[in-house]
Amino acid sequence: MAGHQQQINPYATDPTSMAGSFFHQGANAFAQPAQYHNYAPMGPHRENLLPYQRASHDFFIPDKLREELQRKAEASLQTLPNSTLPVTVDHFHSLVPLDTNNQRNTTTFGYVTWAYKATSGKDGKLYALRRLEGYRLTNEKAILAVRPWKRINNGSVVSIHEAFTTRDFGDSSLIFVTDYHPNSKTLTETHLHHNPNPRFQSRAQPQAVSEAVLWSYLVQTASALKAIHSSGLAAQVISPSKVLLTSKNRIRLNGCGIVDLVKCDALPPVEEQQQDDFLQLGRLVLCIASNANATLNMPKALDHLTRHYSPRLKDAVTWLLHPPNTPANPHPEKNIDIFLTGIASEVTTVLDNTFHAEDTLYSMLMGELENGRLVRLMAKLGLINERPEYEHNEQWSETGERYYLKLFRDYVFHAVDENGRPVVDLGHIITCLNKLDAGSAELINLVSRDEQTSLIISYKELKKGIETAFNELVRGAARRG
Ligand SMILES: Nc1ncnc2c1ncn2[C@@H]1O[C@H](COP(=O)(O)OP(=O)(O)OP(=O)(O)O)[C@@H](O)[C@H]1O
Structure with a gap:
């Protein structure tokens, strides 16, 4: 610490004053809106200091990470006064909508869906509730479809806790209870959000997603599919709006298990569903690589992939998109273990990056x-x-x-x-x-x-x-x- 040197204190409420409070948990720490600018990195930087001197931000976690955690805390603590939502839904209370767009579509599950953050009256923890509006339970056994999903414990799948029907919304709704990941975004929101205003579309060209990020998504989803397929299940929904980005480059499949429940009487054999997971994963990578959010023009997207990404990525996507024993995919069989073997070197790279990230977090800890x-x-x-x-x-x-x-x-x-x-x-x-x-x-x-x-x-x-x-x-x- 530069004991007697004049220096600017980055944690001060007034950073220009020497005598400001140096703890970031100042009196205004929870002022609304949160004053993130207080946490912006400021000088003096290390070069100005002698080797034995340290600046106050050396004692705390880096600004970027702190801001990310602070935003997560803020999202978790968010309440909605004067809400028109039910006060309680079964044993959940304090509902706050998570949907950021007003467009409701029924394409994914066949029902209009809503997502809420809610507090459980049983354990006081936060959960995400997905409501399927107007769902009527016709087959009592359908609700049992959620049971095997409760046993899936994988870092790339949003954990499922329970499902129940309720009339608390004034209709008959199905509620799916999952882990809540504060301040997360879907891959659609992260990569495929086109500005609806045509005036800005040409100017704000969406950024191309790097090959490393695509591989990281592929490896994480493959790990999720390994856990799901090994349990005799299929993800069924692998679309950009149902994959959550919960922190930097960390994704989790969201919305699994819902199709098993709502279509329990009309599901094809699980082997077929699993083959369809590969197809959906291939389409997901193509969508993100070619920035196609609505209708995917497959040949155009594949052409884009060939021109902008490595042949290995193209091969992996081709394998995913084509059934086995076809000219485009001559492999006699298609399952998750074969896929994981084929991408082993990328799995190692992602693993190594994860180790580095873990080391960094460890030293911050x-x-x-x-x-x-x-x-x-x-x-x-x-x-x-x-x-x-x-x-x-x-x-x-x-x-x-x-x-x-x-x-x-x-x-x-x-x-x-x-x-x-x-x-x-x-x-x-x-x-x-x-x-x-x-x-x-x-x-x-x-x-x-x-x-x-x-x-x-x-x-x-x-x-x-x-x-x-x-x-x-x-x-x-x-x-x-
Ligand atoms: N488990 C969760 N934890 C935290 N946030 C979530 C969770 N599930 C969904 N969300 C958030 O809720 C919002 C809506 O999610 P949803 O899956 O309904 O996506 P959507 O884009 O509205 O898709 P659709 O058009 O199919 O309804 C997204 O911003 C998403 O980040």
């Missing part, structure tokens, strides 16, 4: 672990300092080791410079707390506010003091409990 350690220490200090009474003793926090802990709190947080101005230095606080946590033998001079008492004490003794006082409080709490 290490940083946060340090912060968590200091927060626990501050929580202990907060519990002890200035406690009005303990066990009927109003002097408790002013006596014994509690007294020098109070002086230490003043030393860390209430220091002033020679002109009486507050010393606002994150480096000083973190250094002191780290030394306290480590129980360093270093001595410090603590002075009372009236300057009548001065005490030379080591961090080691302070650490012992904090543990003794905290344990006393814990014992008191346990006695009361």
